[in-house]
Amino acid sequence: MISLQNVSKTFEVGKKKVEALKDVSVEINKGEIFGVIGFSGAGKSTLIRCVNLLERPTSGKVIIDGTDILTLNKKDLQKVRQKIGMIFQGYNLLKTATVYQNIAIPLRLEGVPAAEIRERVKKYLEIVGLADKAKSYPGELSGGQRQRVAIARALAHEPEVLLSDEATSALDPTTTEQILELLLTINKELGITIFLITHELDVIQRICDRVAVMEQGRIVEQGKVVDVFTKPEHPRTKSFVRNKDVFHVPEAIKQQLEKSGKLVALTFLGESSKDPFLATIAKKFDILPSIIAGGIDQLKDQSVGNLLVHLKGTEPEIQKAISYLQAEEVLVEEVSNQ
Known part of the structure; x- marks a missing residue:
């Protein structure tokens, strides 16, 4: 038009x-x-x-x-x-x-x-x-x-x-x-x-x-x-746009968390924001996910969930969990090295 x-x-x-x-x-x-x-x-x-x-x-x-x-x-x-x-x-x-x-x-x-x-x-x-x-x-x-x-x-x-x-x-x-x-x-x-x-x-x-x-x-x-x-x-x-920096995790805490795993920013779209993905990966893989910060934003036609999560476990198990989340169309951004 x-x-x-x-x-x-x-x-x-x-x-x-x-x-x-x-x-x-x-x-x-x-x-x-x-x-x-x-x-x-x-x-x-x-x-x-x-x-x-x-x-x-x-x-x-x-x-x-x-x-x-x-x-x-x-x-x-x-x-x-x-x-x-x-x-x-x-x-x-x-x-x-x-x-x-x-x-x-x-x-x-x-x-x-x-x-x-x-x-x-x-x-x-x-x-x-x-x-x-x-x-x-x-x-x-x-x-x-x-x-x-x-x-x-x-x-x-x-x-x-x-x-x-x-x-x-x-x-x-x-x-x-x-x-x-x-x-x-x-x-x-x-x-x-x-x-x-x-x-x-x-x-x-x-x-x-x-x-x-x-x-x-x-x-x-x-x-x-x-x-x-x-x-x-x-x-x-x-x-x-909201990103990992909005969570404002103190550097000292971030460094402490990174010693036992990895920090990831997860974005869930629409209906996926209602699925218990963290509970699922805790059962499927040898990791312990912990929510550090998060929130939900409402767009015109759908909601977007944002979580900063600490994945505690070995590198191989963490990567398996990340691959699983990505296959389920969860957006994953690794922030542990930021």
């Missing part, structure tokens, strides 16, 4: 040229939630603003439904933009307008009939759970409620694509979870394609189907969330 092909963007700051995007290519399928993650300055905001040409690429193609919108005239481009809604970190609401007016005014400017405006405002306020706030002003609402108004405003244009520019980064964890649940509902029930950018791994894990990782204006890794999450390849991706 959306294809960014070899997109580059250069800004001129004084006499200096700054390359915000460098030959970026991304494909976003109809109906999916695609996320881009990166630290500040990676080029995420510039990239997402290229989709609706709020930022015009220096080079490359921006293809939506088979049309390179960079080739369109102003009138035709406006028609395409009407199919693309956008929500921002700062909400961008009119402070002196009511919730109803914040949603209705843009529709009125588009020439939508008054009766239809009333229907749309009512419909989308109900969808975002704010049907009773139509007469309120933004200053009377919480941050999460203001973001819901912004989402309703974007949905009122009945877009095919929703762009989310760090929409949850200013919210507390509970409110963030509520907004993410709302985005999942919008994607599932309205069939709207969502393209979001964030610096928060939890957002990617929670709702995205696929993800791209950005660093210094480039895409350094991309793929299905479960693949990128469990088998990161690029150093920048590894800095985001």
